[in-house]
Amino acid sequence: MMRRRTTLLTSCTALALALGATACGGGPVSAGGGDKTLSGQTVTVAGVWSGSEQKNFQKVLDAFTAKTGAKTQFVSTGDNVSTVVGSKIEGGNAPDVVMVPQVGVLEQFAKKGWLKPLSPTAQATITADYAPVWKKYGSVEGTLYGLYFKAAHKSTVWYSPAALAQAGVKPPKTYDEMLKDGHTVSDSGLAAFAVGGEDGWTLTDWFENIYLSQAGPQKYDALATHRLRWTDASVVRALTTLGKLFKDKQLLAGGQKEALNTDFPTSVEKVFGPKPEAGMVYEGDFVAGVAHDQFGRTIGKDANFFPFPSVDGGTAPVVSGGDAAVVLKDGKNATAGMKLLEYLATPEAAAVWAKAGGFLSANRKLDLASYGDDVTRATAKSLIDAGDSVRFDMSDQAPAAFGGTKGAGEWKLLQDFLRDPSDPKGTAAQLESAAAKAYQN
Template sequence: MMRRRTTLLTGCTALALALGATACSGGGPVSAGGGDKALNGQTVTVAGVWSGSEQKNFQKVLDAFTEKTGARTRFVSTGDNVSTVVGSKIEGGNAPDVVMVPQVGVLQQFAENGWLKPLSGTTRKAVDANYATVWKDYGSVDGTLYGLYFKAAHKSTVWYSPEALDTAGVEPPKSYDEMLKAGRTVSDSGLAAFSVAGQDGWTLTDWFENVYLSQAGPEKYDALAAHELKWTDGSVVDALTTLGELFGDKRLLEGGSKGALNTDFPGSVEKVFGPEPEAGMVYEGDFVAGVAKDQFGRKIGEDANFFPFPPVDGGKAPVVSGGDAAVVLKDGKNTDAGMALLEYLATPEAAAVWAEAGGFLSPNKKVDPAAYGDDVTRTTAESLIAAGDSVRFDMSDQAPAAFGGTKGAGEWKILQDFLRDPSDPKGTAAQLEAAAAKAYKG
């Protein structure tokens, strides 16, 4: 679901790969073999959730690592259930060397199981120098850095059809209330305001997290993410009430709640940017652009654009993120070469390979913005970097999977029920607390 690939490298990246010299954008010497083929004859096995264009684009990064070091790579797609697949491979004596972990909770689980090697001094120095502290914190367990965040997502972007907003005579809103007002005006002009992917529970958790982070603030967000604050807290009820104002307004939802519950994420993008638009706006992360561009031929920045998720009740505009962290398994057959791969992934030129291909954001501050293929992606990447330590990782990805990441259960199912009938925020909060208490205890 990401942006179309190209076979071009930036001039900076190509030079670095050819010479194995110094990192671009002000980085230090490249540590992954230094371009001297020091890992010839070795193979690094990498496991991750990616498939399709994401896997192909990541393979370009792995190929660049091979060109620099001589090490071959083998990517194994795990599907969504990384924890189960990796656990089975470890038990079977076939552990990969590196895993790209998409959830903070899974990274913590791996560390607590004793599966991970701490990252090398070279990688730690790169993270200290080039990443906001929040990314180091999310990659650490009990003060030890195990995960390098290579790929990030910006989940505080609302995508819209400029034609739809122009027809309705509205501008991108600056507050949540303005967004609902603009949505009603769009609805009056003949299109539904929002296409909501209610069939996928994870999209609803993202809606909640943006509202909650802005309305309740980062301290309560962190406490709720760690279940140090109960879901029955008034701040949760307030956020659900705010979200329910949108979910309960038939003028705002394409197809109403029933239509939303029958729409998956790709379908929600199609309803805004497909050949027969049915709505003017769709909320989700920066990866919406890849679907709009690759599947529906939209020109990003011209007939598909975004505005930041607007602040709620006078709070600050939220910046919710997700991401994939690279970790090295103790039981891998080639952990030294795996650690060298992470040292390479920590460099700006490794990120530039995928940035050029598209469908990618890096949390590395030293990545040259020029590496991104279009102005909208560049703006999104710069917004993520500018947010610094105010970025908050997707809350459901920090939770135990039984609560925050299981289809038909926990937060996903409860928020789908809330989308169906948002009339009882207190009751929904109580259900969320009961599910969270059970999952965190387990």
């Protein structure tokens, strides 16, 4: 699924310095066999991916088959991974491997006793080749269950260079500048932003970037684990800041009503499609995949990004996250599933999808030359360089009932706030009520 999720980096400078860099060092690491010892076996994999993401992941699975002889079967779960996987386990049809898009869901699966700890081989590779923070977010109570195979850089504001040039503006360095430039873009004939409010997770990402920069990493960490209440003044302040964007009809393509009826792919289309309606769309690095694959845009020329700017003098945020591979105890072929996970931990596996596009890896041994364009290469390097300062998307760390369920919790309440942003304090109270309930269960 297209999403989310946290790193503190500084500015375009780090990205610009990354252009032209070709390697993170290290060479391929063999894993998962190579002598066709898994011939005749089938590994079932469940995940949120569909469309081009599913097709590109299938290339990775095909490479695993070529290496080990094991066949694979991918099942797309849609957004509600926990519900789908839970029903499959209850029905005696559990997949062997699940690509989990949220830390909260991984923790939920582990606490229910559904997961196998990672093998010593997988653990050794992750320890050697990934920043410790990725191991932290893949662990529950000290046991490592998850490998973050696909990462996301969630603090990238994508724009049409032609639209900004027409308006005579350059990528901004602060949030206030971004809104000011947005009005200039609007005056030139296009709305400033396309917002995919039909997908509630895009709104959580807006909030998280503002909150991380405005309130700082310590409060961000506390709110992410509900050690800080959502009624805190820092939350109300961030909602107030976000509300300035939501209520400004000049800035939103089609206004609030249309934003609520626009899903994520359509928000990208409004900027990079054949009939542009807006100059910018905020979301993660995966915007590039949609702009290129669906609308034929050349990344770096027809579509580019600037880092989400700093808010009220804070550090410019970078929200990161990813999809973690886990092995289910109840899978019919969990042993072969663990071999797949050992393979996914290697730069060899990551290089397959990196070449196909629409992908970032947190594996420090992956050669950056594997990525197909300078923009993706720079984004990937910034993620690697962030090292242990990475923080995950806040909603991904929450229980799924609060941070990851369509029509409920944070997703719904921020959609309600987009519809009517006049009462940030009231919205904060509703968020606290929903969070308190979800964290108790």
